[in-house]
Amino acid sequence: xxxxxxxxxxxxxxxxxxxxxGAPRAGEVLVKMxxxxxxxxxxxxxxLEVPTTLPMVLGHEGVGVVEQVGEGxxxxxxxxxxxxxxxxxxxxxxxxxxxxxxCDDSTALFFSGFYADGEKRITDAEGTKVGSLFGQxxxxxxxxxxxxxxxxxxxxxxxxxxxxxxxGAQTGAGxxxxxxxxxxxxxxxxxxxxxxxxxxxxxxxxxxxxxxxGVDIVPSRLELALECGATNVINGxxxxxxxxxxxxxxxxxxxxxxxxxxxxxxxxxxxxQSVKKEGLAVLVSFVSGPVxxxxxxxxxxxxxxxxxTVEGASNPPIFIPxxxxxxxxxxxxxxxxxTYYPFEDIHKAMEDARSGKAIKPILLF
Ligand SMILES: NC(=O)c1ccc[n+]([C@@H]2O[C@H](COP(=O)([O-])OP(=O)(O)OC[C@H]3O[C@@H](n4cnc5c(N)ncnc54)[C@H](O)[C@@H]3O)[C@@H](O)[C@H]2O)c1
Ligand SMILES: [Zn+2]
Ligand SMILES: [Zn+2]
Numbered sequence: 001x002x003x004x005x006x007x008x009x010x011x012x013x014x015x016x017x018x019x020x021x022g023a024p025r026a027g028e029v030l031v032k033m034x035x036x037x038x039x040x041x042x043x044x045x046x047x048l049e050v051p052t053t054l055p056m057v058l059g060h061e062g063v064g065v066v067e068q069v070g071e072g073x074x075x076x077x078x079x080x081x082x083x084x085x086x087x088x089x090x091x092x093x094x095x096x097x098x099x100x101x102x103c104d105d106s107t108a109l110f111f112s113g114f115y116a117d118g119e120k121r122i123t124d125a126e127g128t129k130v131g132s133l134f135g136q137x138x139x140x141x142x143x144x145x146x147x148x149x150x151x152x153x154x155x156x157x158x159x160x161x162x163x164x165x166x167x168g169a170q171t172g173a174g175x176x177x178x179x180x181x182x183x184x185x186x187x188x189x190x191x192x193x194x195x196x197x198x199x200x201x202x203x204x205x206x207x208x209x210x211x212x213x214g215v216d217i218v219p220s221r222l223e224l225a226l227e228c229g230a231t232n233v234i235n236g237x238x239x240x241x242x243x244x245x246x247x248x249x250x251x252x253x254x255x256x257x258x259x260x261x262x263x264x265x266x267x268x269x270x271x272x273q274s275v276k277k278e279g280l281a282v283l284v285s286f287v288s289g290p291v292x293x294x295x296x297x298x299x300x301x302x303x304x305x306x307x308x309t310v311e312g313a314s315n316p317p318i319f320i321p322x323x324x325x326x327x328x329x330x331x332x333x334x335x336x337x338x339t340y341y342p343f344e345d346i347h348k349a350m351e352d353a354r355s356g357k358a359i360k361p362i363l364l365f
Contacts, residue, residue: 005057005122005140006346007130011048014058014139014346019130022121024070024144031082031145033365035340036138037061037163038353040194040263044286045111045133052111056131057122060086060110061166062138063159064365066150073147081159082150083324085166085316087135089116090148098318101311110134116146139346141365151320157328161335164195164360165323167311169334172199172261174312174319175282177207180257184208187255189246189274190230192262193221195337195360196284198228200259202332205229209257211250215242216262218356228336236267243273254279265289272298272306280305284312338362 003021006014024030042058044050062084066076076082087109088100095103103109105116113131114120121144122130122137137143153162164170172195182188188204190197193216204212205228214225214233222233232249239245247254254276260268263285272293275281281304299306312319326332339358341349343365352358 001142003140003142005137006059007055007124008046008058009055011054012046014046014350016344016346017124019057019140020123021140021142021144024068025117026071027073027147028070028144029066029073029076029147029150030068031062031064031084031143031150032067033062033064033138033141033143035063035160035163035365036363037166037168038349038361038363039167041167041286042133043354049286050111051107053113053131055124055128056113056133057137057140058133059138059140060084060134060136061163061168062136062143063163063166067142076147076150076152080152081155083153083162083166083320084136084138084143084145084150085170085320086110086311087116087146087149098315099313100315101309101313106310139363141343149316151316153321153324154328157324160340160362160364161338162324162327163362164199164334164337165320168195168360169199169323170314170316170320171284171312172196172259173203173323173332174314175259175284175309176200176203176257178313178319179282179307179309180280182207182209182257185210186257187211187213187250188257188259189213189215189255189271190259190261191215191267191271192260192264192285193225194261197259197261198225198337198359199334200261201225201229206326206331211255213246213249213255215267221359224336224359228333242270246274250276253277256280257282259284260287261285263288265291269293269298272304275302275304278303280307283308340364
């Protein structure tokens with residue numbers, strides 16, 4: 001079928017083109033898109049900072065309605081509302097353990113543009129094969145996705161509000177709820193109040209953390225952090241030593257948990273210095289350069305743990321419906337992060353994401 005998609009043919013640039021999308025194969029569904037979020041990782045891919053090849057249809061935070069099902073699809077039917085999430089193979093040890101975020105094939109399935117069978121589903125007018133980011137390519141009015149990577153959601157919830165649950169919000173909330181698992185009364189500091197960071201702040205509040213600190217350099221983002229559950233915020237431009245300020249706000253000891261979601265190399269060290277003894281620091285951002293740290297002083301002495309996670313260490317068929325339920329109960333207001341654009345205005349949406357004007361730009365089809 002003919003689709004309209006935002007295609008990346010060269011580094012840094014997308015253009016809307018008409019392309020040909022194949023039919024869903026066994027274990028796949030065709031989804032008519034309702035909306036797609038734009039995530040920082042779309043830019044990371046567009047700038048070729050990950051192992052990828054163009055041409056590729058970007059986008060990996062799609063929501064829509066199932067229009068056709070391939071052979072052997074049992075859990076989804078035509079008309080189902082779905083959130084499309086990150087791909088995984090389904091049969092490696094991590095997948096079998098229910099840890100698809102650590103799938104053996106995740107790098108290739110996320111960034112190569114190929115589906116799990118080693119083929120692509122889209123061709124351009126000249127017959128050139130076109131990749132689909134995250135086995136999805138949601139910057140298009142239709143896309144094909146593996147059944148196991150599409151999560152069915154309650155049709156009563158407005159789909160366009162849920163895009164970021166596919167990646168950004170799942171990453172931030174999951175880093176807190178799945179990886180850190182704080183107890184009521186614990187403290188959390190979040191570096192970078194973008195879509196990932198603010199979702200982590202919402203999750204910190206949900207989990208009952210008594211102190212939740214947001215760090216950023218953009219005043220409007222700090223204001224939103226406070227609105228979404230932060231008890232304190234720190235403007236990195238106004239404070240000489242962020243970790244000292246975190247210690248001051250946490251009774252002199254440091255936070256129980258810290259999350260790095262800014263991608264700024266210097267903040268990785270600040271994060272490590274902000275956690276209290278035996279605390280846990282979690283890195284989710286793609287840090288933009290090397291980081292120099294004194295491992296003995298930072299890890300051995302204070303007995304702290306340092307972890308990385310992909311997609312919030314989440315098992316999407318279980319975690320995404322939980323987040324949808326929290327959203328319905330008003331406890332996880334991800335719609336507060338959204339700015340909506342018609343799909344045709346994708347260039348403006350991407351520009352607003354780059355400039356920081358929009359936290360979670362969402363394209364509407
Ligand atoms: N691990 C994963 O699975 C995963 C998934 C999604 C996104 N990511 C990564 O997570 C990171 C965050 O994603 P996002 O979509 O929230 O990005 P974003 O660009 O919206 O957020 C980054 C935030 O950091 C702030 N910031 C920049 N410089 C700063 C500084 N010097 N001090 C304090 N704050 C500063 C920005 O103002 C912004 O609010 C990105 O690196 C993204 O690629 C990782
Ligand atoms: Zn796997
Ligand atoms: Zn993403």
